[in-house]
Amino acid sequence: QKEVEQDPGPLSVPEGAIVSLNCTYSNSAFQYFMWYRQYSRKGPELLMYTYSSGNKEDGRFTAQVDKSSKYISLFIRDSQPSDSATYLCAMNYGQNFVFGPGTRLSVLP
């Protein structure tokens, strides 16, 4: 079993849709949970992070962590064509970082 698994996609949605991106993990030692966004031909950039179970909201984005189920999600409301990118979940404890394989999202105008 991989340490972090992520829905592979690709995912295509119409503009304005609500998008749900998900990851599961197996190591209960993970402390920080992150979502990176990677546009085509660019490096990943941190979008959001959470430290504990619960929800964190930033504009149209909500990150959700359920440590008991070892499950994290990123919700995008009112999705825009500019949200089209690959989304990678990531998690760490100390110096150990693990990234999911990424979900490629296309938001169609």
Place this chain on the structure above:
Amino acid sequence: DVKVTQSSRYLVKRTGEKVFLECVQDMDHENMFWYRQDPGLGLRLIYFSYDVKMKEKGDIPEGYSVSREKKERFSLILESASTNQTSMYLCASRIRDRVSYEQFFGPGTRLTVL
């Protein structure tokens, strides 16, 4: 504005060549990382460096070596390039802090080995 730069965006090399990929960060970060990114496999850690002249193997170090002579520069070396090393290579840096979670990535180098 933080910045991580990589020496080349695209690189084409022949099997058996020695390849150097350079990464420079201007944030005075102690930690630096080299990843390769392949479809369906995500980011896999090749090597990382805690500080100058320090290095640790990641998950897939075979066929690679690294050099960190200055704090701002971290080089990845493919001793004898092979076709299975065709990939996107990403460099990242991070401040050394036990509660720090964010890595800053460069734009990547897409390497093709023929």
